[in-house]
Amino acid sequence: MKDISKERRNLSPSPLEKYFQHYNEKNLLPLHMPGHQRKTEMGIALPYAYDYTEVEELDNLHAPEGVLREAMNRTATYYGCSDCFYLVNGSSSGLQAGIFTLLEEGDEVVVARNCHRSVFYALSLRKAKIHFLLPEFWEDFSCFGSVSPKEVERLLREFPKSKALIFTSPSYEGVVSDVEGIAKLCHENGLSLLVDEAHGAHFSPKRGTSFPGSAISLGADLVVQSPHKTLCSLTQSAWILGNGEKYSREKLSFYLSVFQTTSPSYPLMLSLEKATTLLEREGEALFSHWKEVMKGFREQARKLSYFSFLWEKEEACFAMDFSKIFLRALGIPELRLGRDLAKLLREDYGIESEMHSGENLLLMTGPFISEEELDRLFFALKDIERRFGEDREKQSGEGRPETIEQSLQSKLLSSALYQISVADNTLQISEGLKEGEELSLRDGEGRICLEYLSLYPPGIPLLFPGEKLTAEKIQGIEALEKEGIELQYSRHRQGESGKLIFQKDKGNV
Numbered sequence: 001m002k003d004i005s006k007e008r009r010n011l012s013p014s015p016l017e018k019y020f021q022h023y024n025e026k027n028l029l030p031l032h033m034p035g036h037q038r039k040t041e042m043g044i045a046l047p048y049a050y051d052y053t054e055v056e057e058l059d060n061l062h063a064p065e066g067v068l069r070e071a072m073n074r075t076a077t078y079y080g081c082s083d084c085f086y087l088v089n090g091s092s093s094g095l096q097a098g099i100f101t102l103l104e105e106g107d108e109v110v111v112a113r114n115c116h117r118s119v120f121y122a123l124s125l126r127k128a129k130i131h132f133l134l135p136e137f138w139e140d141f142s143c144f145g146s147v148s149p150k151e152v153e154r155l156l157r158e159f160p161k162s163k164a165l166i167f168t169s170p171s172y173e174g175v176v177s178d179v180e181g182i183a184k185l186c187h188e189n190g191l192s193l194l195v196d197e198a199h200g201a202h203f204s205p206k207r208g209t210s211f212p213g214s215a216i217s218l219g220a221d222l223v224v225q226s227p228h229k230t231l232c233s234l235t236q237s238a239w240i241l242g243n244g245e246k247y248s249r250e251k252l253s254f255y256l257s258v259f260q261t262t263s264p265s266y267p268l269m270l271s272l273e274k275a276t277t278l279l280e281r282e283g284e285a286l287f288s289h290w291k292e293v294m295k296g297f298r299e300q301a302r303k304l305s306y307f308s309f310l311w312e313k314e315e316a317c318f319a320m321d322f323s324k325i326f327l328r329a330l331g332i333p334e335l336r337l338g339r340d341l342a343k344l345l346r347e348d349y350g351i352e353s354e355m356h357s358g359e360n361l362l363l364m365t366g367p368f369i370s371e372e373e374l375d376r377l378f379f380a381l382k383d384i385e386r387r388f389g390e391d392r393e394k395q396s397g398e399g400r401p402e403t404i405e406q407s408l409q410s411k412l413l414s415s416a417l418y419q420i421s422v423a424d425n426t427l428q429i430s431e432g433l434k435e436g437e438e439l440s441l442r443d444g445e446g447r448i449c450l451e452y453l454s455l456y457p458p459g460i461p462l463l464f465p466g467e468k469l470t471a472e473k474i475q476g477i478e479a480l481e482k483e484g485i486e487l488q489y490s491r492h493r494q495g496e497s498g499k500l501i502f503q504k505d506k507g508n509v
Contacts, residue, residue: 014277083242092118094224094240097255112167124429147177172458174324183219201225210287233271349380416476430466447502452490
């Protein structure tokens with residue numbers, strides 16, 4: 001397949017880049033921050049030439065009136081929305097500012113259980129009363145499916161005082177929910193909708209294109225995206241999009257100043273503007289090519305006998321992001337855990353994975369992925385089957401065999417993750433640093449936990465401060481740790497496990 005995207009790619013400077021080049025041609029003496037003064041003595045690998053501070057001609061992210069305002073307006077125009085604010089503290093800062101914009105202290109809110117921990121950090125600071133929305137759980141992949149509009153409708157009836165709904169689409173694994181249907185339910189019930197679309201900056205603002213529609217075009221009020229994840233901006237750059245009248249632009253602008261640095265990075269902002277330029281110049285042509293390359297890989301993947309892919313569940317969810325490759329090995333005991341497959345791909349085939357979790361492995365592609373690169377992945381997986389699967393296939397007479405023991409282990413891991421994930425229907429997260437006492441998991445049964453326990457990546461909490469530790473959750477945590485799956489304890493040093501901080505007062509037991 002011919003790589004059309006490389007032929008069409010226009011490498012000429014974007015508008016903001018031209019402005020920066022013109023500014024540099026003035027040869028002004030930069031007697032201000034940053035300390036390197038845009039000199040290249042430290043080498044050219046870092047963008048010193050465009051690392052500025054907020055001098056008069058270069059605008060100010062926290063009060064934009066010039067070139068930065070123009071750049072953000074171009075992004076908003078592309079997505080067909082009223083507002084776009086560039087973020088230099090990642091999607092986390094946008095989610096936090098959005099939550100503080102939509103909620104007052106103590107408000108009730110409906111939140112999907114698989115939201116990123118930055119969402120829950122902000123809800124904790126806002127002292128919000130959380131009503132959990134549990135998406136369908138897929139046991140065969142130990143992950144959550146789409147958010148159900150029917151479940152949303154049920155929760156809105158049960159908790160009519162809720163002010164907003166927050167959920168993630170697409171998920172880290174690439175599962176997409178019915179944003180349009182859910183947005184309609186929210187607005188009919190007087191709620192605002194905030195969607196964490198960090199992994200969906202490539203989703204289209206137009207219907208009928210290569211990728212699912214962007215949440216901002218489907219009725220969401222605020223949407224946070226990370227172009228650095230799926231487009232081409234620099235790491236830590238993101239943007240928040242807004243549309244409609246169910247949020248205050250003034251409040252959003254204020255809280256973005258609260259949650260972001262007062263020294264925003266111009267290289268990060270330039271990379272966001274260049275991502276917009278890519279969308280404007282190539283947009284659907286680039287994504288159509290991306291889709292064709294991924295379609296070719298899926299067709300090849302059907303020839304694999306010992307690997308199962310999440311897209312095999314495509315009919316069980318609303319939609320999927322085809323740019324993600326979420327898989328697990330079946331019938332190969334040496335590669336039952338995703339970390340083992342990740343290590344093999346890295347050490348023997350030079351392929352680095354995005355994330356491993358339990359038995360799963362996630363690989364991400366980008367808009368410039370080539371057919372040759374995915375051929376390399378396919379042939380690596382095919383060679384792994386040759387190395388590890390041939391003997392078992394001969395013995396069993398069929399491909400992809402799985403022993404009873406392996407099947408039970410898979411179900412145990414899925415059950416462990418699910419049991420930990422089922423939180424109380426309603427929860428007010430305690431402050432994560434309250435004074436408490438350290439106890440082993442077993443000794444903490446029935447006690448109120450005072451720290452977060454997360455599976456990272458993707459950074460979804462398994463336990464929250466303020467949540468009671470049950471026998472089922474203890475069994476789940478122990479099962480995961482027995483498998484060597486790394487969990488992050490928010491109040492312990494890296495590598496420590498088996499203990500949590502609990503409330504001293506047992507009054508809530």
